[in-house]
Amino acid sequence: MAPLEYDVLSVMWEHGELSVARVRDELSRKGKPLALTTVSTVLDRLYKKGLVERRIEKSGGIIKYIYWPKVAKQEYERGLVSGLLDGLLDKMAEPTVSRLMELMAEDDKDREVLSRYLEKLKREKKR
């Protein structure tokens, strides 16, 4: 996902239902001023990717879309991490696992979780 798409999606997670103009205003408030055409294009892409939903709202001669996130932030991020890890484990399993273990070993709590998990694996293997 492009950084701009993630920025727009973050605004959607934060505020729920928004029009294109509101998304632009929120981004502007965060120090990311963008043209309406750009925000509209990005939201359209997110819609085509199935990450946001939209409906048409008509009032006073104005036709506009109202967008809202289709995927929760946690769900999206979990999917993103799983995808990344699956890809790494598929192609570079050994360095990925050893690096993860290295990182976990640095923290006492993580080390304990890791050793418990290894014990469990050993027990299962004996059976």
Next chain:
Amino acid sequence: MNVAQRAVQAMPIPPWDHLFTRLFWHAVIDGHLLMASFLISSVALPLSYLAARLDKRTGEKVLLLAMFLSSVPLLMTPLSPLILSHHLYSLVRVLLTHDFWHDLVIIERISRPISRWARYDPEFWVISVAVAALGVHLTMGSRVRKKASIEPPVWLVRRVKALADKMGVRAPKIVIADSGEPFAYAPISLVSGRIVLSVGLLESLERDEVSAVVAHEMSHLKHHDPLKHLFVRTLRMVAVANPVAHLMEPWVSRNEEYAADLEAAAVTSPHWMISALLKASGVEFQSAQGGLGKTLLGVDRFWMKPEGKIARVFSEHPAVVDRIENLMKLVDED
């Protein structure tokens, strides 16, 4: 000679055989077509129609892909499905007679001189353009019909009517495309004029700017630019080896854009037209912050921004900066 072979020998050569063989050799000799192109054009369009009827989103994707894939062979030799059926007819003859070379030599002897002449044959050109126009009309028409569920706002219809009176043309039908991407275009239409505007465009531009964009598209319709463009494109595809044809299409297209900009600016305002161009190209004045908000994503579907000099020669749309410079003449005159 067995019964089947005798039957094949007795098969009459149909009157349309000459046309097929002529076109077939025209295609082969000039290297315009590949067998794959015949298949794509014959299969892609009906498939896309079916997909569009089943599911809107999948249909759109298949339709766009089919339009892209089929436009090349369709515009190169619009009679490709007919040529394909001739291939099948020849294949049956060859398979049954087991005399491949004999059959080919006969076809070649008959068609070679005719195919040379076919290049200058007005009938070939007329049929090519007519079939290509029909194909594109049906494809574009289907795309437009699918997106016609959103009613245009009353103010827009009124403005279109007023602009049509001002420009001395019949008011075109406004079709709102269900897309957040900002775009506008006048599809090729043999029956009535239509202008397609996306929801994204209506959301992104002010009413006056939308009017300028509509006037721009109306100018294209008034001067039959979509049809002219199709003709020049067909010419380019058929005369694929001619470099002039390749330069001609973008040149004609760019001139159409400049002319449409000027006419739209004259009936609306050059300021609205310039403002619409700036916004649509992803640059927007942000008066509240007093500066220019530049974007990373330019909207390039109808307002492409080629940078280099060479790109400008081959581009069908002039650079936004050139279009604004063209419009500034009107501003200076004021």
